[in-house]
Amino acid sequence: MKVVNNKVHSVDGLGIMKGRKAYTDDFAEKDSLIIKVLRSPHPFAKIKKIDDQEAKKLTGVEMVLTYKDFKRIPFTRAGQGYPEPSPHDKFVLDEYVRYIGDEVLAVVGSSDEICRKALDLIKVEYEVLEPILDFEQAIDNQVIIHPEPEIHEMFDIGFKPKRNIAAAYEMNVGDVEKSLAACDYVIRETFYTQAQAHVMLEPHTVNARMDYQNRICIYSATQTPFHVRRIISQGLEIPLSKIRVIKPRVGGGFGGKQAIHGEMLVAFVTYKTGKPAKIVYTRKEVFESSYTRHPMRLEMALGADKNGKLKAIDAKVLSDTGAYGEHALTVFMVTGSKVLPLYNKVDSVRFVGDVVYTNHTPAGAFRGYGAIQGNFALESAIDILCVKMGVDPIKFRQENMMKENETSPIFAIMGEGTAGTAMNMDTCKLEECVERGLKLIDWQSKYPRIETEDKIKSVGMAIAMQGSGIPYIDMGAATIKLNDDGFYNLMVGATEIGQGSDTVLTQIAAEELMTSVDKVVIYSSDTDLTPFDVGAYASSTTYVSGNAVLRAAKELKSRMVEEAARILETKIENIDFDGKRFLNINDKKEISLIDFSNQITYSHEQKQLQVTSSYVGHKSPPPFMAGFVEIDIDKETYEVEIINYVSVVDCGTTINPMLAKGQVDGAIVQGLGMAFYEDVQYSKTGKLISSDMLNYKIPTRLDIKNLTTVFVDSYEESGPFGAKSVGEIGIDTPPAALANAVYNALGIRITKLPITPEKIYQEMRKKNEK
Amino acid sequence: MKINLNINGVSKAFLIQENEYLLEVLRRNDYTSVKRGCDNTSCGVCTVLFDGKPIPSCSMLAIRCEGHEITTVEGIEKEAEKLANYFGELGADQCGYCNPSMALTVYSLKKENKHATDEEIKAYLVGNLCRCTGYVAQHQAIKKYLGDES
Structure with missing residues (x-):
């Protein structure tokens, strides 16, 4: 191959570096009407009265939009194929607001400043309602977050809004209770993963104008332009043929721009007034009013026999979708379907649970898409089981993990929102990934720990898989x-x-x-x-x-x-x-x-x-990888320093080896952020604390010492020139690898992300008290 | 009100609001290579050179720029081209939203400290966040640019 799998510069790198017009807001019309949203100060409330008379009198104010201006058409912002596996539980504007930051109304004016002045003049009376801020208290709570009658599911996704359940799912292979009862070793542990913010550097941005054929032309920083066109058409009853959506250069997405955000309001204003309009989210809005990764509670039980064979995996999962159910079911299913097949030789597997509504910022698509949550729980649990059995965690994985030409019954059972697709692993170089990773991190000489006067060095690892598209749908x-x-x-x-x-x-x-x-x-x-x-x-x-x-x-x-x-x-x-x-x-x-x-x-x-x-696709061949982390822990402060992260990846042919490496490097660092310190935090009253980049820390270049990313030879027959996917797989291993490394260093198990020095200190205190 | 700004060596009159930040004035006047990212000086994508030094334009009042030299990436086109080539060579390109601002900061580093060490490069650029690349390829590209130019 002369072009594929060869060094090729990005086709657009030069123009982008030189600052040429490329991104959505670079193309906004100069005289665009500005749209500013009044956001809810309450986690749950019903709007009783809106007094916008003074605001409307202000020169430069074009209109004030409230829920009364919109026909009640429920839709989902998820940005998925149709019919969507997410509940239609959102209105452009509603008389209920369901989290701090939810849309109350929108002001449309000639400048940012006029809009801000207008917002100050608007008085809204709320009937403040009791919120649900703890997702473990959501099911059958007396508070019902979505009482409105019009909302519905497109097909059976286990949607039970009266019980605050956005989606539910259960899957059984064999009889897990029976298998566990027969096992020589059983471990049970509960894990928690936090909400993570995408923090793409370009905020959500949309602008629109009517063109000379009297059609609406929308520029949007979106990952799903065709879904955006369809959702706008359905939600605003504008004929599909009258809408053109252009996606210019996008300044990062990571799943955060799969859903639609400002598109409905911008399209409505331009279509109604005939004037160009735009919205650029403030960074606070990006944090508070777009969406996050789904926080989860994962109750795991693993069983093995005395010959070192993993026999049963039981995963009971509760996921928090926040105020709206975008991606509720599908993220939840991926937590099982792109994690559990890693150990395909078990007798039985159960994956069961609910996705619940709370009065927090909604959760949605985010690179990894459930797999990072599931991976943290399963790959931590595997190490816990190995400790209990007194076996080597590498050897245990090598004996029990997926290998080439094998399969798992889970592929046929679990898809994304629907049944899955049976497939064999025609390419699975996981064994080689593990072997090479052990050498690259120099596992032998560092496992489990090397203690010096002030530091403990240790290593930890995890294996992972993802998919390559959604078969028969994408x-x-x-x-x-x-x-x-x-x-x-x-x-x-x-x-x-x-x-x-x-x-x-x-x-x-x-x-x-x-x-x-x-x-x-x-x-x-x-x-x-x-x-x-x-x-x-x-x-x-x-x-x-x-x-x-x-x-x-x-x-x-x-x-x-x-x-x-x-x-x-x-x-x-x-x-x-x-x-x-x-x-x-x-x-x-x-x-x-x-x-x-x-x-x-x-x-x-x-x-x-x-x-x-x-x-x-007729299948979704998974990329696989093994991730190894080397850390130094300060014995006094428990500060963890990442010395090296080794990623050995089987993604089939790398079409562009440098860009593939960039995908893995970037995902590893995003995963390390989640493992270490990134944490979407709310006050007791439900207000987002981490609403800017000073209070929500993402990794800087000072945090990254060394990334060793390599690819194994692999050729997936069904892929273009042998390629599988590589966009998400990199994010999955850091949380479990880090938790395992911390255990190897200190003998304590952190089960709740992120793994901060404070948590390590608390666990060490507990350990020392014993 | 009206002020005179010297942007990329050209002096022009601009109509501004007295409470307007430089970022807004620049973008309003089609200097769209300067990006908006975080609103509070923590991400670096709005970087411009102010008398040759990198500053976040999102927090600099436009009125304070009268009589100073403002440089956007268009003002260092040749340098941006060189850096882009190293980015291409090392696979450091991803979404690129931070790239024009990075070019300005790296250019300024080159003028101040051509022989910057790894740690000095990282410290100088710490305010230029990137969510895509994991920094490693970027760092290698920046190092090569500084090395080959010195």
Whole structure:
């Protein structure tokens, strides 16, 4: 391969660095109306009265929008395929507000300052209601967070709003109680994972204008432009054909921009007034009023026999979806489906639980998507079990984990919101990942700990898996067009959000067309101009959209060869195309690609050569990895320093090895943030404390010493040029690897994230008291 | 009110509100390479050079900039191009929202301390947050840029 799996610069890096207009707000109309949202000061309240008379009198105020301005159409902001596996439990504006930061009303004015002044003049009377702020108290609480009659599920997701349950699920393989009873060793432990904030650097941003065909054209910093178009159409009853959604460059998403945020209000204002409008979330709004990772309680039971065989896994999980149920069921299911198959030789597995409403900021999609929560619990529990059995945790994993050509019954049972898809692990290099990781971290000489005067050095590890798109649901499509002068346009619905998909998809097309990256011009994510794609989520772009690009390139190539055969007056099978010229292998006559493309554009039997192809996965081949952390703990302060993080990844072929490494590095650091200190914290009254970047700390470059990220050789037949996905897998291992390393250092087990020096200190005190 | 600002070597009159920050004035006037990120000087994407020194424009009142030289990434185009090449070489590009501001800070570091050590580079750039890359590839690219230029 000449382009794929070779060093290729990002197709857009230079222009971005030079500050060219690229991001959503760079394209806002100068005279856009500004939309500012009044946000709820109460975690749960009913709006009794809104007095906006004074505000409306203010010069420059265009309108004040309240729930009375909107038809009551419940929808979900989740940004998923249709019908969505998330409850339709949200209105553009509602008479109830369900968390501090929820939308009360919106002011539309000519400037930020006028909007702020108007907001100060508006008086709202609330009937303040008792909130639910502890997710373990939500089920069958006398408080009902969603009493409204119009809300509904699209199909059975276990939605029981009267019990504050947004979704519920149960799955059994074998009889777990029976298996556990027969085991020689059983451990039980409860884990807690916290809410994490995405903190993409570009805030949620949307702007819109009416175009000269009187259609609404929306620029949005979104991961799902086609879903955005559909949801706006359904929620505001604007015909789909009247809406164009363009996704410019996106400044980071991580799942946070899968859902729609400001789109409804902006579209409504522009459609109603005919004037351009925009919204840019403040950082406080990004923290308080978008969404977070789902916090969870995971009650785990593991059983093994005396021969070192893992026999049973029982996971009872409670997940907190906050005020609205975006991704409630699907994140929950991934907590099981992309974690439990790691140990596929068990007799029985149970995965059961509920996703509940609370009066906190909603939870939604976030890189890892449940798998990081499940991984922390399972991979911590495996080490706990090994301690109890007195066996080596590496050896135990090597004997019990998934291997190539094996399968798990869970694949067929659990999908994302629906039943799953049976599949064999045609590629699973987990054994090699573990072997190489042990060497790279120098496990032998460091495990379990090396104690010096003031520090303890230790190592810990975890294994992980993810998926590659949602089979039979996620569709991606690509159009490739041949131009005169022999270069190509590649139009994809796939959504570049900074992960490098424009570059990776260009490479796939260039490889198949035997040309260079500069001869393929990509344009992505414009609902008028590019074919459909579900968007950037579920680790789907390289695998699903990449396969669509590969198909399109193949089909275009055969169309070109057909035409060349006509021009060179021979049969198709006599044509040899090398990317630059077509050769008739019989008479050695040839035509260059440039002459060929010019001829069919301008001179004889002219035609446009262009094909569109699409792809839907029939399986979701998981990438696998082993993550190893080396830490130094200060014996006095219990401060933990990360010396090195070794990631050995099987993601199939790396289409762009450097960008793949960037995906893993970035995800590891985001995972370390969650493992270490990132924590969405609320006051006792439900107010978000961590509502800016001073109170919510993300890793800085001073926190990162060394990342060792390597890829094992692997070729997934079903993927484009052998590729699987790599966007999410990196985030899964840090919490468990760190917890295991802390145990190896100090003999204490932290079961509640994040793993702070304070928690270590408290556990050490308890240990020393014993 | 009207003020004169020298931006990228060109002096121009700007109409501003007296309580307006430099970031808003710049973006309003199409200097969109300067980004908005956090609103309170903690992320670095709004960085501009103020008489050659990196500052967060989100907290600098525009009125205080009269008579000072403001540089955005367009003002150091050649340097940004060089740095972009190292970013491409090392795979340090991701969403890029922080890249123009990073180019300005790195350029300023080069002028102050060409031979910066790893720790000095990290300390100088600590205010330029990145949520995508995990910093390692960025660091390597920045080091190469500083090394090859010195």
